[in-house]
Amino acid sequence: MFDGTPDELSKLIEPGRVHRRVYTDQDIFELEMERIYGRAWMFAGHVSQIPEPGDYVTTDIGRQPIIFIRHKDGTAQVLLNRCAHRGPKVCNEPCGNAKALTCLYHGWTYDTDGTLLDVSMPEGSAAHFDKKDFGLAKAPRIGEYRGFVFVSLAETGIGFDEFIGPMKANIDDLVDRAPDGEISLDAGIHRYYFRGNWKLQVENVLDSYHVPFSHASTVNKKGEQFSRREGDKEGAKVIEETKDKKEKTADAWKGRRSYVVGLGHGWTSNTELKEKERSSAAYDAYKDALAAKVGKERMEEILTPEFHNSLLYPNCSIMGLNMHVRVIRPVSADITEVTVYPVKLKGAPDEMNSANIRLLNVTHSATSFVQTDDLESFRRTQVGLQSLQSDWIDFSRGMGEEIPDEHYNATSESAMHEMAIRAQYQAWLQYMCEAA
Ligand code: FES
Ligand SMILES: [Fe+2]
Secondary structure, three states: OOOOOHHHHHOOEEOOEEEOHHHHOHHHHHHHHHHOOOOOOEEEEEHHHOOOOOEEEEEEEOOEEEEEEEOOOOOEEEEEOOOOOOOOOOOOOOEEEOOOEEOOOOOOEEOOOOOEEEOOOHHHOOOOOOHHHHOOOEOOEEEEEOOEEEEEOOOOOOOHHHHHHHHHHHHHHHHOOOOOOOEEOOOOOEEEEEOOOHHHHHHHOOOOOOHHHHOHHHEOOOOEEOOOOOOOOOOOEOOEEOOOOOOEEOHHHHHOEEEEOOOOOEEEEOOOOOHHHOOOHHHHHHHHHHHHHHOHHHHHHHOOOOEEEEEEOOOEEEEOOOOEEEEEEEEEOOEEEEEEEEOEEOOOOHHHHHHHHHHHHHHHOOOOOOHHHHHHHHHHHHHHOOOOOOOEEEOOOOOOOOEEEOOOOEEEEEOOOOHHHHHHHHHHHHHHHHOO
């Protein structure tokens, strides 16, 4: 029996390596749902998904079903999706609009802020029954930054400002690209499940080491990936040949850096592309729209990207290249759901937003060129970890080469190394031990 004492937990994480049970053991998974997903700040939704009063989206945070809903007073609320009578989910649809929420079982009706409005056949209620005590519970803590809504399902713990503070610039980097200063995540979703542990996807978003190998099929003869942004003729140089043309190397790729800022958060630096040559009818019109709002100088600044993938540990990542927000939802130790939201820039021409959605179909749908490579790696990892060859998974690349970065107030290392994964496991251990 695994009790999850700090002593037991710390034996699973060593400098530069992690025990395979952390990916395969259902007892550890249940503890993660309680101690990480039940406590940490988790992305719950974006305000653009619920523009009108009564609009809602349902999801699960760890084991707990929630309703992300716009109340009639205009506030975004996160309610726990469990009838206060005998427990069923009140809202069963993935999304919709409702004036009030009615439980299917005995018909109790709740307001959009969870207040219990009506009890069917109230004359049968016990003498001590008080409607005020039977509303839908609210998530204990909720925080919002530029439309991104996060919740913590615990009353206490790290504050929202501490959680979001070091990652604000990464959100700004994306949202500032919108001429109206707001993004929307209302263009539909890609959703897929893979038969692997959730941490495989979390690690992968900050793993640049795999790109030239896992995604070798996405580059042309010159070693350049296909274009993933509107206005680019081609994508990043991922693989190149040595001068004598005898060997292929990933030298061009090695300039990327990764950064960590505590709590498992981090990012990889921007992919080098030909920014000056970026042009198309849609992109040029977008640039004009942005310049009209913020001025040419600021427009140039905004369109010089700094970040590639950013991770708000543990369940949310933002990609700056072909813009999307990705939300990771563990289902069991070996099943994970991933939802990908294309980003629309408010105030940008429709053609620009459509192009981003179209490119995302190519890279991050369930049948895309890029994402499927990663999913195959996750699946093979989960199968490979059944082998008893060794109890350990290594992520020691670059250990000792981490350096402080004053500009970002972060710690930095080559993105070909594995510092970001080590940092995720420090956060994992912190969350898991704090709640022990
Ligand atoms: S269980 Fe919901 S109304 Fe009875
Ligand atoms: Fe990948």
